[in-house]
Every structure is written in structure tokens, then in C-alpha cells.
Amino acid sequence: MEVIRTISEMQRISKQLKLEGKQIGYVATMGSFHEGHLNLMQNAKTENDIAITSIFINPLQFGPSEDYEKYPRDESKDIKQAEQAGIHYLFLPDVKEMYPVKSLIDMHIQGRTEVLCGKSRPGHFDGVITVLTKLFHIILPDRAYFGLKDAQQVAVVDALLNDLNFPIELIGVPTTREADGLAKSSRNIFLDNRERQEATWLYKSLQFGQELVVDGMNIPAIIEKEVHDYLSIHISGRVDYVELLSYPELKPIAKIEGTIILAVAVHFNQARLIDNILLTAKGEKINRLD
């Protein structure tokens, strides 16, 4: 595996790979790898000739009161893990390399963001689409792999690729979970013991909501309320949202139809956790999007 730190070198390699007719699979990350990241890399590796991963903690996507400074960083461990995962190139630019001057172009996404995490993280997805546009131009991927753990991000990337005609196939990869169902996240290390136990109720509450859909409950507002009540009695943290929306449009719906997302977010003391499931109108789980 080669570690690349400059845009010029990464772009030179990507262009050469394209000239050779190689298919590039790409995984964008903020590092602190866990099995979720490694699974994305595995998918990128098995479905393409070349697998490229980037680690960049993008300041633009963190709000002023968010955890940019304390976001976990472990570069040397990440490099080892990416190498073991069989990644060919690891792109590791620093902030000055990615943003040498203040950009003259401001990117703004106006749909799919006024709900879920977009509501409580204004500007977050503008930061995401800005950095991804740059990274896609640097890496030149054929396929980009994103985790469905961050399903709103997948919906936003879907809009970015469609609206701006990026010739990139988007793959939404299933959420990797701990044995007790908790979605793996770099932020789980911020939970204390009690919160770690309680955090299992995020996924349990989603499964509870799924059962309601399977049983024929088709009024989203009732499902949201039932899931909210179920979740809040089991945790000491504050429920940020429980939302049931169409997917990937992320619009409120009057009744259950088409593909839907049921998503939850909880504020614990030192971490805000999210989770979601994608379902058909009959309540069958949708695991992968491609």
C-alpha cells in the first residue's frame, strides 16, 4: 500500500490508473477505523481492480460547537489496518493541502437536509458535498462506497452525483454492528459503561418500529411516536429525533409506501449516536443499495 499526502501525486496516480483501464473503488473516511470502515474497504477491493481510501477529518462539516478538535485520530494504526485490508492507495492530505486558500465557490444542498441530522447540524452537508466533490476529482473513482449507517449522507451523495453528473456509481453498504446490535462508530468510545448498555436500545427501537410496519401499521406519525416512547424510557440520554421518511427523497409521508427510512438520534453526555433502517412498505429490510 502506498500512502499519498499530496493532491498532485494522488491525481497523477489516479489518472495513470484510468489510462490503464483500471476500475477504482473508493472509500472516503475520517479515520479511526473500525469494522464498518474495513467492510467498506473489503467491498471496494473485491468489486474493483484498485481500492483507494482517504482519511480526512473535514473541518468544513463540523459546526462550531461540534467535536472537530476531539474527534478521535490514530493515523499509524489506521495505516496498518488499511494495509491489512488490502487497500492499494491511502490518501492522507492535511487541512492546508485540501483548503490552501478560502474557496471562492460555496456549495449548498437545499434538499434532503432539512430533516434528520441536517436539521440539528446546519451546514454539515454543505461541508460534506464540498469535500467529496474535491475528493472525487482527486481520486477519479468508478464506484464510491458509503455506509448506510449514515443513510442521509448516502441520499445527499446520491443527489450530488445525479445533479452534477459525476460518472460514479454509488454503493450503500450495510451497517456493521456489534454483537448486541449497536452500530459501530468511531464515537462509541465516548460512551460510559451505562450509556454503552443503553445504546443498544437505538437498534432495538428500530426493530420495534419495523415490527409495527410488518404488522400493518401504516401511519408514520404513530410509528414515530411509539418508537420515540419506546426508546426514551430505556435511555438516560436525550432523544434528538425519531423520523420516518421516504428514501432517498427524505420527505415526510402521510402513509407507508415505497422505500422508507426509520431513523433515530440520541444525545448521550459525550456523544451523539445515530442509527436507521431502510424498509420496503411491507417492512422488509433493505440492506444494500447499488
Ligand code: AMP
Ligand atoms: P466516517 O469515518 O465516520 O466518516 O465514516 C466513513 C464511512 O464509513 C462512511 O461512509 C460511513 O457511513 C461508514 N461507516 C461508519 N460506520 C459504519 C458502520 N457501522 N457500518 C457501515 N458503514 C459505516
